[in-house]
Amino acid sequence: MTGDHGQQWPIDEDLTALRERLFQHAAQAGMRGERLDDLLLAVNEAVINVLEHGGGDGTLSISQDDTYLTVDVTDAAGHLDVRHIPRKRPTGTVRGFGLWLMSQLCDEFTIQRIAGRSRVRLRMLLHRSPTGAASPDSVSGDPGPDESWARSEVRSSPANGAGAHVDITHSGGTAPSPQQS
Amino acid sequence: MSAAVLVTAVSDNPLEDNPLEQEKVSLLALVGELDYTNAERLQHDLQEAIGPEVCNLVIDLTDLSFCDSTGIQVFLTIRKITQDRGGSIALTNLQPRLEKLFHLTGLAPAFGIQPTVIDALKVFRARQSSS
Numbered sequence: 001m002t003g004d005h006g007q008q009w010p011i012d013e014d015l016t017a018l019r020e021r022l023f024q025h026a027a028q029a030g031m032r033g034e035r036l037d038d039l040l041l042a043v044n045e046a047v048i049n050v051l052e053h054g055g056g057d058g059t060l061s062i063s064q065d066d067t068y069l070t071v072d073v074t075d076a077a078g079h080l081d082v083r084h085i086p087r088k089r090p091t092g093t094v095r096g097f098g099l100w101l102m103s104q105l106c107d108e109f110t111i112q113r114i115a116g117r118s119r120v121r122l123r124m125l126l127h128r129s130p131t132g133a134a135s136p137d138s139v140s141g142d143p144g145p146d147e148s149w150a151r152s153e154v155r156s157s158p159a160n161g162a163g164a165h166v167d168i169t170h171s172g173g174t175a176p177s178p179q180q181s
Numbered sequence: 182m183s184a185a186v187l188v189t190a191v192s193d194n195p196l197e198d199n200p201l202e203q204e205k206v207s208l209l210a211l212v213g214e215l216d217y218t219n220a221e222r223l224q225h226d227l228q229e230a231i232g233p234e235v236c237n238l239v240i241d242l243t244d245l246s247f248c249d250s251t252g253i254q255v256f257l258t259i260r261k262i263t264q265d266r267g268g269s270i271a272l273t274n275l276q277p278r279l280e281k282l283f284h285l286t287g288l289a290p291a292f293g294i295q296p297t298v299i300d301a302l303k304v305f306r307a308r309q310s311s312s
Contacts, residue, residue, distance in 0.1 A: 015216045016183040019247070037278040044249050048217040089287050097250040097286055104285050 008061035011050050025062050029069045030126055038105040039124050045098035046073035046120045068123040080118035082111045186213035186223045188230050195299050206237040206305050212244040215252035224255045236268025239301045243274040271301035
């Protein structure tokens with residue numbers, strides 16, 4: 001997915017350069033402060049997943065429209081899917097922290113498996129109204145071709161990102177059990 | 182790969198009375214960005230810095246400008262080492278983005294997070310004088 005200002009590059013172990021590049025792009029899109037920090041950490045976690053569990057081979061792409069800055073992190077392994085997202089904060093283990101953080105830090109977090117690849121999509125609203133939601137006229141538009149995929153969607157609560165609640169809906173596959181049995 | 186996080190042992194006691202050895206506390210400061218690519222290196226360097234005996238540890242994070250979930254694992258490992266020796270760990274001077282990370286993972290209480298090194302040393306001192 002590349003929009004008017006889309007960029008894509010392969011993932012490698014230079015995470016400092018990746019964060020710097022992402023910082024520049026998000027700052028140009030108008031993001032600042034804590035929300036920019038949140039996006040950097042969330043994307044960093046998605047990229048770690050590719051390096052650690054996704055075969056190390058993947059791509060990162062950034063695009064923006066009037067509503068969202070969108071970062072897609074795609075791996076070639078395709079193991080990750082929506083059932084891996086913890087619905088509660090992981091305790092007693094550090095596994096799952098990355099996915100948990102992504103779900104808490106971004107306005108929208110989805111995982112889709114497409115043709116043997118897993119794609120993590122992290123989105124931040126570019127212009128939040130005082131209630132934290134996008135203004136009605138800015139959320140219209142083409143929902144995109146991906147709506148039929150199983151998706152887990154996470155939106156921040158109005159107050160702030162730290163208080164985000166997880167709202168998971170599934171439009172495909174079977175509902176996951178908490179234990180992922 | 183990200184540049185290694187620098188580990189510095191601080192010998193001056195900010196409380197300015199007893200030497201740190203007398204407090205039975207070691208003070209370390211970290212500088213850099215901690216992520217998946219340099220976490221293993223930092224864990225090695227931290228274990229080297231605390232050696233076989235240190236049990237109470239204060240880590241000043243004033244200049245740690247980034248930390249991810251693998252960085253948290255390093256701190257958990259070091260915490261386990263100090264606990265096994267009957268001591269504990271305190272992290273101080275966290276930048277807002279690190280505070281948020283510890284808050285979201287629910288680990289803030291486990292790390293005895295304190296605003297400043299002096300606060301952390303006072304906590305250790307109070308604990309030692311009461312035991």
